[in-house]
Amino acid sequence: MLTIKNLHAGISEKEILKGFNLEVKAGEVHAIMGPNGSGKSTLSNVLAGKKEYEVTAGEVKFKGKDLLVMSPEDRAREGLFLAFQYPIEIPGVSNINFLKTAINEIRAYKKMQPIDAKDFLKLVKEKQALVELQVTLANRSVNEGFSGGEKKRNEIFQMAMLEPTLCILDETDSGLDIDALRIVANGVNKLRSKNRSFVVITHYQRLLDYIIPDFVHVMYDGRIVKSGAKELALELEKKGYDWVKEKLAVGSGQ
Amino acid sequence: MIATKENKATIPAQLEGEFQTLLSKTFSSEPEWLKEKRKEAFDSFCQTGLPTRKNEEYKYTDLKKIFSGNFTAVHNESxxxxxxxxxxxxxxxxxxxxxxxxxxxxxxxxxxxxxxxxxxxxxxxxxxxxxxxxxxxxxxxxxxxxxxxxxxxxxxxxxxxxxxxxxxxxxxxxxxxxxxxxxxxxxxxxxxxxxxxxxxxxxxxxxxxxxxxxxxxxxxxxxxxxxxxxxxxxxxxxxxxxxxxxxxxxxxxxxxxxxxxxxxxxxxxxxxxxxxxxxxxxxxxxxxxxxxxxxxxxxxxxxxxxxxxxxxxxxxxxxxxxxxxxxxxxxxxxxxxxxxxxxxxxxxxxxxxxxxxxxxxxxxxxxxxxxxxxxxxxxxxxxDEDALFYLRTRGLSEDSARRLLLYAFANDVLNTIKNESLKNYLEELVNERLEK
CATH class of the missing domain: 2.160.20 (Pectate Lyase C-like)
Incomplete structure (x- = not known):
């Protein structure tokens, strides 16, 4: 599904990713944990195609295709979805219009007919229920006036609508209370399938109580320094990130 | 220029003659009070002339350029x-x-x-x-x-x-x-x-x-x-x-x-x-x-x-x-x-x-x-580049993302229009315009 090899990338000539490697197979859930400043958000921005970030070395293959040469929209059309850490408010752009345009542009890319208006509304209703999003989206602008929890639920709702094959969740748990966290996690769990993979980026372990990962990776200074099963997250929670840093320092003989 | 050097008013040269022609022909059957009003207004215009860019109201708008052509004001033709x-x-x-x-x-x-x-x-x-x-x-x-x-x-x-x-x-x-x-x-x-x-x-x-x-x-x-x-x-x-x-x-x-x-x-x-x-x-x-x-x-x-x-x-x-x-x-x-x-x-x-x-x-x-x-x-x-990026990560092309954002910006004004058919007409027109 996704193969990242020796990825070096940065912003404003500052290198942040320094040889990042990751292999995600279909249906797998990978958690990437790491202290602040380890490059987690840079990774998600680079994968989504934010133009301010420059890739200086390495490659990213998505379903066998070179992801890095694609425009952000083509990445989305190929099945990549980024749930933003800070979803943007877009006044004046209706949620529903925007989603319909998105779905139809993705369908056009796949040489499919535009979605039928009735089917679309049915889909909206069904997917809204998935994340218990009760706001009447039809009359509201994208994320405008949404609470923190509603914004994150709206991200998962959009994810459900667009049916991607690779979902990147960038600190989706940040700013959520425990109820909202559970709702968001439930939504994600319902979307898990053998053809859909997840990369869950988080600072804290608590999200992983709800979304059980197949693999946990620890990111530090722009690359993965430790990988393991879901238990690694608990160990990290107990010992803190300093534990990894210390081990690294010893390992490199400093 | 009919204005003297002293008052320096900018008045297109042909206007004086054309105004007289209009008065004697086109406006000749009009009531006297109206003709008087016209004369008064014309005199008053001639005193000030076209506002220049020194006039605060026309600082960014150059009328001299607009009125410099060889136009006529006498043109009653079907x-x-x-x-x-x-x-x-x-x-x-x-x-x-x-x-x-x-x-x-x-x-x-x-x-x-x-x-x-x-x-x-x-x-x-x-x-x-x-x-x-x-x-x-x-x-x-x-x-x-x-x-x-x-x-x-x-x-x-x-x-x-x-x-x-x-x-x-x-x-x-x-x-x-x-x-x-x-x-x-x-x-x-x-x-x-x-x-x-x-x-x-x-x-x-x-x-x-x-x-x-x-x-x-x-x-x-x-x-x-x-x-x-x-x-x-x-x-x-x-x-x-x-x-x-x-x-x-x-x-x-x-x-x-x-x-x-x-x-x-x-x-x-x-x-x-x-x-x-x-x-x-x-x-x-x-x-x-x-x-x-x-x-x-x-x-x-x-x-x-x-x-x-x-x-x-x-x-x-x-x-x-x-x-x-x-x-x-x-x-x-x-x-x-x-x-x-x-x-x-x-x-x-x-x-x-x-x-x-x-x-x-x-x-x-x-x-x-x-x-x-x-x-x-x-x-x-x-x-807004961030909004543009957000929309594109959902599969919208750069063009349609731009159009959606610009339309949302414009729509604030169109939404104040009370006449529904006019509003619909303008929404379409603005959308068309934003495609170019």
């Missing part, structure tokens, strides 16, 4: 037009003018409520209601309005008597066309008496304009006590045309006035909009949208004069500028000493799509009352 635009608003009454003259094919519905007069100013107005016009004809201070006072040829005349709510909108269509360099001077007069209501669409377009044209248009609106007037000014795709459009509104107490000025794809436009709130408890909403590219020039000047207490005015002007186009928003708010409890708000927001586009915005507040709420705001920026 034009065979094979294109008359379809009605915008459903079931509207339409008056069509070409280069400042009534187009003969204009047809009016006869099923008007009793007492309502809709026709042209030069014949229907002057022949049937001369006394009435004499009483209501106002002169204006601005030099260009003075020029129109002197040279106006024809235009719409709409009169709605007391207690009549005219449900059908009136469309005033002005078409510029032809091969001759012209200065057209259309003049429209709209009167809504006490407790009446009316909705006017003034639409300026150009069809086959093969020579540069100047339109110096003047519209006067009287909004009587407790009346409700909607006035929509549309300026769409006027090519080879320099459009000066001045509107002067007088509101009596408890009246409600809504106006939208929508400028799309014009080459050169100067809009003057002046509202006098002459009675207590008046409400005015002034909204504007312009979308420009190329070397287009769009200048919106508004002035709102609060003369009496409890008035409310609201202004929202938005611009989307691409290419090397320039835009100006100059909004004046005067609050007289007597106009306590005035609530006046003004906002100008602009998006620059290119590094070469320019916008100048200037709020001007003069407040002489002490118990008022007045505020103004202005913002200019580029398209």
């Amino acid at each position: 034009h065979a037009l094979n294109f008359i635009p379809a009605p915008i608003a459903e079931g509207s009454i339409r008056l069509v003018f070409i280069n400042g003259w009534l187009h003969k094919d204009s047809t009016l519905s006869s099923k008007l409520p009793k007492g309502v007069l809709i026709g042209n100013l030069a014949t229907d107005g002057l022949l049937k209601h001369a006394d009435f016009l004499k009483k209501n004809f106002s002169s204006n201070e601005d030099a260009l309005s003075r020029l129109n006072d002197a040279l106006w040829t024809d235009g719409a005349f709409v009169y709605v008597p007391e207690n009549i709510r005219l449900e059908i909108p009136v469309e005033i269509i002005h078409i510029s066309t032809g091969k001759k360099e012209l200065l057209s001077s259309p003049r429209h007069l709209i009167i809504a008496e006490k407790n009446s209501s009316v909705s006017i669409i003034e639409n300026n377009i150009s069809v086959d304009t093969f020579a540069p044209m100047i339109i110096n248009s003047q519209t006067d609106i009287f909004s009587g006590e407790n009346s409700n007037v909607q006035y929509y000014r549309l300026q769409n795709d006027c090519r080879n045309v320099s459009l000066i459009s001045s509107t002067h509104v007088k509101q009596e107490k408890n009246s409600h006035f809504d106006t939208n000025t929508i400028t799309l794809g014009n080459e050169w436009t100067r809009n003057n909009l002046r509202i006098d709130l002459e009675g207590e408890n008046c409400e005015s909403h002034l909204n504007g949208l312009f979308v420009t590219n190329g070397t287009a020039h769009t200048d919106n000047h508004t002035s709102v004069l609060h003369n009496k207490p409890n008035g409310q005015s609201n202004q929202l002007y938005k611009g989307i500028l691409d290419g090397r186009s320039t835009g100006i928003f100059n909004g004046k708010i005067f609050v007289e000493r007597d106009a306590q409890k005035t609530n006046a708000y003004q906002s100008s927001k602009n998006i620059l799509l290119s590094d070469d586009a320019t916008i100048n915005t200037k709020p001007q507040l003069e407040i002489y009352a002490d118990d008022v709420k007045c505020s103004h705001g202005s913002s200019t920026g580029k398209l």
Whole structure:
């Protein structure tokens, strides 16, 4: 599904990713944990195609295709979805219009007919229920006036609508209370399938109580320094990130 | 130049001769009082001449350049037009003018409520209601309005008597066309008496304009006590045309006035909009949208004069500028000493799509009352890159993401339009414009 090899990338000539490697197979859930400043958000921005970030070395293959040469929209059309850490408010752009345009542009890319208006509304209703999003989206602008929890639920709702094959969740748990966290996690769990993979980026372990990962990776200074099963997250929670840093320092003989 | 070196007034050389020709021919059968008014206005114009860029009101708009051509103001000739635009608003009454003259094919519905007069100013107005016009004809201070006072040829005349709510909108269509360099001077007069209501669409377009044209248009609106007037000014795709459009509104107490000025794809436009709130408890909403590219020039000047207490005015002007186009928003708010409890708000927001586009915005507040709420705001920026990226990560192409964002920006203004069919028409037009 996704193969990242020796990825070096940065912003404003500052290198942040320094040889990042990751292999995600279909249906797998990978958690990437790491202290602040380890490059987690840079990774998600680079994968989504934010133009301010420059890739200086390495490659990213998505379903066998070179992801890095694609425009952000083509990445989305190929099945990549980024749930933003800070979803943007877009006044004046209706949620529903925007989603319909998105779905139809993705369908056009796949040489499919535009979605039928009735089917679309049915889909909206069904997917809204998935994340218990009760706001009447039809009359509201994208994320405008949404609470923190509603914004994150709206991200998962959009994810459900667009049916991607690779979902990147960038600190989706940040700013959520425990109820909202559970709702968001439930939504994600319902979307898990053998053809859909997840990369869950988080600072804290608590999200992983709800979304059980197949693999946990620890990111530090722009690359993965430790990988393991879901238990690694608990160990990290107990010992803190300093534990990894210390081990690294010893390992490199400093 | 007929002006002497001493007064240095800028007056196009041909005007004096042409004014005399107009007086002796075109205007010869007009009542004396009107001819006197014309002469007075022309003299007054000659004293000041065209405002230069030293004049604060015309700092960014160069009239000398516009008036430098070899145009004529004497041009009463009929034009065979094979294109008359379809009605915008459903079931509207339409008056069509070409280069400042009534187009003969204009047809009016006869099923008007009793007492309502809709026709042209030069014949229907002057022949049937001369006394009435004499009483209501106002002169204006601005030099260009003075020029129109002197040279106006024809235009719409709409009169709605007391207690009549005219449900059908009136469309005033002005078409510029032809091969001759012209200065057209259309003049429209709209009167809504006490407790009446009316909705006017003034639409300026150009069809086959093969020579540069100047339109110096003047519209006067009287909004009587407790009346409700909607006035929509549309300026769409006027090519080879320099459009000066001045509107002067007088509101009596408890009246409600809504106006939208929508400028799309014009080459050169100067809009003057002046509202006098002459009675207590008046409400005015002034909204504007312009979308420009190329070397287009769009200048919106508004002035709102609060003369009496409890008035409310609201202004929202938005611009989307691409290419090397320039835009100006100059909004004046005067609050007289007597106009306590005035609530006046003004906002100008602009998006620059290119590094070469320019916008100048200037709020001007003069407040002489002490118990008022007045505020103004202005913002200019580029398209929100983060929003653009967000939409693209959902599969929208860069083009449709841009269009969606720009449309959302413009829609704030379109949403204030109360006439549904006009709103739909403009939504489509703006969408089309944003695709280019």
